[in-house]
Amino acid sequence: MNIIDELEWRDAINQQTDAEGLRKLTEEKAISLYCGVDPTGDSMHIGHLIPFIMLKRFQLAGHRPVILIGGATGTIGDPSGRQSERSLQTLEQVQANVDALTEQMKKLFVTEGDAQIRLVNNYDWTHKINIIEFLRDYGKNFSINQMLAKDVVSSRLETGISFTEFSYQILQSLDYLHLFQNEDVQLQIGGSDQWGNITSGLDLIRRKAGSESVAFGLTIPLMLKADGTKFGKTAGGAIWLDPNKTTPFEFYQFWANTDDRDVVKYLKYFTFLSKEQIEELAEKVQTEPHKREAQKMLAEEMTRFVHGEELLEQAKRITAALFSGDIRSLTADEIEQGFKEMPTFEATQESKNIVDWLVDLGIEPSKRQAREDVTKGAISMNGEKVTDVARDVTAEDAIGGRFIIIRKGKKNYSLVKLT
Template sequence: MNIIDELEWRDAINQQTDAEGLRELTKSKAVSLYCGVDPTGDSMHIGHLIPFMVLRRFQLAGHRPVILIGGATGTIGDPSGRQSERSLQTLEQVQENVDALTAQMKKLFISDDDANQVRLVNNYDWTKNINVIEFLRDFGKNFSINTMLAKDVVSSRLDSGISFTEFSYQILQSIDYLHLYKHEDVQLQIGGSDQWGNITSGLDLIRKKEGNEAKAFGLTIPLMLKADGTKFGKTAGGAVWLDPKKTTPYEFYQFWANTDDRDVIKYLKYFTFLSKEEIEALAAKVESEPHKREAQKALAEEMTRFVHSEELLEQAKRITAALFSGDIRSLTADEIEEGFKEMPTFTASAESKNIVEWLVDLGIEPSKRQAREDITKGAISINGERVSELEVDITAEHAIGGKFIIVRKGKKNYSLVKLV
């Protein structure tokens, strides 16, 4: 299957500048293409992954991908999708973010097994020596203010206001495409749907500088929304990050495992490298046996393995299984800390204390009467083991790894108790 046909089947194409021309080009040769990300933070989130998964598909189809880290554009700020000016970061902070994103990209997309290795570039390398006169004469002269104002990314900001700094962003990104076209043989830029204006500006600059016969193309990926109309990738706790320190592998796994039935096949097409046959088989399972959630499990496994590792996937699955079965003792202290990160947390001393008083003092139970009632009814479990005797004492020996005691009240109300 041609790469364009595959992307169409996966519903991963929003707009193309020349659909037939690009299809013919990808059939005739291995194409160099690029996608960029600005270092606005020290980690990408899953929304950033969407165009890079398309880039990876091109790579697996035999094409030559280039990943651009925007060390220069990151100091300016892309106005896309915003109604106010970005706060400028220091150059030191931008460089720290460049280093962090570069490490993430290498982990995700560079492997000794890849025949067509991803090339990593930083646009700071070719923009740092452009002075203001060169910028205005050599590049600015090629841009019409009328055309720039008509771009969605700019026109949407005219009422609220936009600085010349952010207004000039599309010129800098156009310089990127021109540089990569001339020096890296790049003929295709891909990006999210909000990047259409920037991509077409780059194509215009290439043709003005290199001639109308220059073969260069643009492709955007659709804006991803959930079935309920809300933005993909956001949770009650915020963004789902690729950095395991920001979003633990267990939380990452759970995000995908909890995908709505209406969205899961779309996500399998976008984010995994499962075949058409495998995805269609999972789609049939969603229709016939939705309660088994096999498609969600496959999605969670594929994504956690890809972003983190097989080892951390197995850890996430262990935590999930332990919480489902109540077998808390099978977890290590580190796994408990990860799995219970977002659950109510209490602090207790290591001194021995009767369970009734202990539960009330922590605030897990509102009164001794309620505590005694819940215990005698079998509604309280300590580390997965039901407690039914009122005379039980909680001691440091209950602490898993010497650190944590897990209390479950009822079927689903977990609390994490840290011993100090």
């Protein structure tokens, strides 16, 4: 299957500058293509992954991807999708973010000895250009009227846009021109909000390198969930790729909880499963939705891709323990992941009667209620029921010397940290 045919089957193409020309070119030879990300933070979230997953698909089809980290453009800020000016970061913070994203990209997309994927930083060629060169050699090739007509700019005219953010598309266009001339890049891909920047880059290439220049642009559709909300956002915020921001267990659970209406779309977009595998899972969504096999496969594939086999197995172990109630099988680190969002209390290591302990922490409202719940078997500690109101809670009850898990009823968990 041609790479363009595969992307179309996966519903991963929004716009193309020349669909017929790009298909023909990718059938004739292996091409170089690029996608960029600005270092506005020290980690990508799952929304950032979408175009880079597409780069990986091109690589698997024999093409040569280039990943651009925007060390220069990141100091300015892309106005797309924003209705107000972005707060500028210090150059030191931008560089720290560049370093973090570079390592993240290497982990996800570059295997040892792999010469097919290249990482570049646009600061390397942009910082050499002085203001006079910028205005004479590049600014002269941009029409203000055309720039104002771009959606990314026109949407900001009422609220206002600075010259700094207005000039962003010139810098991104310069990136495409540089990579076209020096890295043989003939295709830029990006999200649907990047269409204006991509077409500006193509215009600059044809003005500077000649109208016969062969270069293309392709964008990916904006991804929304079935309920119309933005993909990748939860009540707790973005789903980050950095395990220190979103734990592997939380990451796994995000995908495992995917709505039936979205799961096949996500399998197509994010996984490298074959068409036959995805169609088989799609059939099971229709015939056996209660088994949630598609969601489990999606969660496994994505957690393995981002965090590796070991942390995938850890996430599955935490999931299984929470489902079965076998809390004792978990390590303290796994409990910290699995119960991160649970109500959390702190207790000293001194021994105390279970009834008094529950009331003092605030897990139970009164001693009467605490005694009643313990007597009825409604209280479990680390997965085991407590029915003796005379029982003492001691430091030895803590898993790893750190945590005690209390379950009240069937679903009300509390995490108690020993200080």
